[in-house]
Structures are given as structure tokens and as C-alpha cells.
Amino acid sequence: MMPEIPAAEDSLRHWLLWLTDQLAQQGDAPAQEARWILEDVLESSMELWRSPQAPLGEARRARLLSLLARRLDGEPLPYCLGHWSFMELDLRVDPRVLIPRPDTETLVRWALAHLPVEGAVLDLGTGSGAIILALAQARPDLDYWAVDCSNAALALAHKNGAALGQNIHWCAGDWCTALPAGQRFSLIVSNPPYLAANDPHLMELAAEPIAALVAGETGLEAYQAILAGLAPHLEPGARIGFEHGHEQAQAVRGLLQRHAWQEVDTLTDLAGRKRVSTAVWSKDCA
Template identity: 40%
Template sequence: MLPTLMSLLQRSADYLKSHGIDNARREAEWLFSDALALTRLDLYTRFDMPVEEADVVRLRTLVQRRGRREPLAYVLGNQDFCGLRLTVGPGVLVPRPETEELVGLVLAESHGAGPLLDVGTGSGAIALALKQARPGNEVDASDASEQALAIAAANGQRLGLSVRWIRCHLASTLPGGYAAVVANLPYIAETERGQCDPELAFEPQEALYSGPDGLNLIRELIADARRLLLPQGILWLEHGWQQGPAITEACRVRGLSCAIRADLAGKPRFARITVSPN
């Protein structure tokens, strides 16, 4: 006898819970609604619908992948970011909600026509969200990873958003002259490798870790800020909640002004860096 939708959903949620997934029921709903092209409401109004054998097999595969702690976004193949549906998979970091807050901070202070740059673009999340909000501005995006840039460019093409994708180390081959440079660079300390959530093992390691205190790449980009920014330009960085003082100090020794902003959870998370004290 074929299982009903609700019995299969409940079994899947129990399975995910037993594998340490916090929002097991919610995630099972996401997987089911995506795979069966149903809304979450459909899952409940059609609770006694028999699920065909082929769908049972397909759903089991997805639930087992998530049970092995592969990120939900990889299993689904996409992640929503600032209202854009981005394709993601192995090779790019899954864009995080805090980074949406970073985009909000950038947009709140980017009203001119100057070009914008996203360093370490990954799936293209920041660059594409900026281009969507500011279609009149040129937007550049760099990454060291060819695989990430291929995914980012495909996202841009599918969404009809024109961004210039550049493969380089940080912004080293770019001439500068940006009104805003935004970067969510790897910022986890090497010493924390292996101590983080199991999901992180699936994401590209070069997207996560950066030297003994996590700040190697951030320090390097700060050192390049004066060259990259227009005189009134702003460098925006996302960082670990304990890294604010070290970032402030890295700016001070370069004669840059730095203000640390908190995320919605109240943790110091974003640095706003300028050449002149504004």
C-alpha cells in the first residue's frame, strides 16, 4: 500500500530529528513541497494523498542527503537571497541571512552613480542583490574560484542582471574608483576547523577559513582600501562577532576610519570603513 503524504512527512521529520536537524519538521516540509511542487499549505490540505513509489524513492534520497547533514540549500539546489532565487551547490557558500543585512546597510548609503564591487562573490549573492536594487550602477564582482564565478554568472544570466565577473585574488587586478566595496570574505579561524556545524564540511573550505585568526584576507583587503575606493567611498565587511577590535586596529594603523555595526541578533558583525572620517 502506498504511504500517505502526511505519514511520509512525519517519518521524514522524525528521521531528520534523529540526525540532529533542529527544524526537522520545517525542513521536511521544505523538501517535500519543493520536490512535489506543492505549497506548504497543500501538504496539509492533501495530507491523505497516496505518494507514488517513484516519488517515495526521490523523497527518500533527498531526506537521506539532508540527514547526512548536507546543507538544505544544496539538497534543494537553491537559496533565496534578498528576494532573488539563487542556484547554489558544492563550489559556493550558501548565502546567509546576515549577509542580506549587509546588503541593506550598503544600499542605505549608496545613492550615487559610482560603481560597486563585491569581493569574494561566491554565488553572486551580494553583487546581484546590489544590481537588482541599483540597476543604474555598474557592479563588478570578483572571486578566486572559477567554479564559484561560473555559478554566479549563471545566476546573473538567469535573473537578467548584468554584473562584470572577474577572477582574481581579492581585487588585485581591478583599477579602483569604487563608491562602495562590499566583502563577505572567509573569516573563520583555521583553529576552528572541524569544530563547526557538520554542514560546513560540505561547503568550499576556501570560502570559510582564512589564517590563524580568520583575518588574513580581511586585513589584506583593508590594506588595499585606499586604492580601491573613491574619496567618499565606503568599504563594507562582514566579520565574526569577536573580530571587531582587530579590524578596527587594522584600519587605525592604515589611517582609515572604522565603525562596527551589529546584526539583528545584536552581535557586532559589520565594519564600515572609510578613507576620510565620515
């Protein structure tokens, strides 16, 4: 139900305060969400700061109220806005893909530090394309590939790539089976589904695509499938980085070791949680 709309004052500052009050029961950062919504409506991050007494106007008010209604109905803010920031990229997002999260920056920063001098980079389970596009923006000279089993997700990722002027090889299919025979990679990154079917966090994520969240009964099924099919596509000395749940680090490291990966390590995210496991491929142990 739409709250009572302020009638007297139309200034941007007044709308910001009103929005903050309306969003107070919806999330834990109502002031920040209110600012994001208002800045999106204004199509500017500066107008609110420069002209707080300027009027919002009828057309912009209609969009603001539409966005607020969706947010109050429980829709995640990034889906309401239709875009979200990740590693300084402004990416289109909608219910076809997961919302890019700061946790994944741990994987991207590791990958940026290990990009090869030349060769191909692979992102398995690309979703919105956030990871591969962040890498391609930093080093556009490399050959970038991305796989997803969802054609709908790939369509959105392709739009994100086109908007950034990045030419990515987008491949539809089930993990490594989507790759051409003989194509090899020096760096592989993946943030695959890693929740178990009965994971209690799923209730909080009901608006996001379940296929991108749930791997199966154990939550490890995607890692197992990737590692089982990846060996023919690896250059000697290739590196891999997996994002995972903070309680899965030991299990993912064990899978990597059983599939002949070496130098297995785990990195923590900004909150100190075990978030990314990495390893190096050796041709001698294949």
C-alpha cells in the same frame, strides 16, 4: 542507511509527518526541513497546503527518498536541494560556494541604505553572488562588480546572475589584483574568509569549501590583503562594509583605521552580535 519506508498511506500529509520523524535526529528544525524537502519535491509551496490528502506518487517519492538519504548522510540541506533563499532571492548553491546565511543580511541591509546615486559597487569574495545580486536586484541602474579567487564559485555566481537577468562584471583573481587599473568604486562590500586555521567551528562546516572559510592563522589575513590593495580603486567618500566574526569587531576596526578609513563603526546582527564593520574613505587622508 535508509529508514523503513511507509507502505500503506501515500498522502502528502503522511509523508510530511514521516519525514519530520526521520529528520528529528539530524537537525534542530526537523518539521521545517521536512516541509522544505517535500515542497521542493512537489515544486510548489501550495500543493501541500491545498491538497494534503493528495498522493505523492512513485516518481516524486523516489526524489524525496534520494534527498532524505543525502540529508541523513550529513549533507547540508541547501546542497541537497541545490538552491537556497537569501534576501528573497532563490539562488543556486552547491559545495563550490558557502551557503548564504541570515547573518549576512546585516551587511546587505547596510549596503542597500548606502548605495550611491551613481557609480560602481564592488563585492570582494562573492561566492554564490548572494550579496551583489541582492543589491543589483534592488538598484539595477548601478555598475556592479564581483571578485572571487575560485573560478568554480564564479561559474555558479554567473548562473545565478543570468537567472536573475543581472549583468555583473565577474572577475577571477586574488582580491584587488583582479580589478582593471583605474576602475574605482563608491561602495565596497565583502564577506571574506575570516576563520583562523584552528577555529573549532570548522568541524561544523566540513561540507563547505574551506578556502571560503579560513583566512589564515589569525583569521584577519583577508581583511589585511583587501585593505592593502584597495586604495587605488576608491572614489572620494567611498564606503566599505566588512562582515566578520562577532569577536573580530575590534580588530577589523583597527585595521580600517590604520589604512586611513574614517567614521569606523560596527553593526550588530539580529542576534545582537557584532557582525559588520563599516567606514568611509576620505581622499584627504589617503
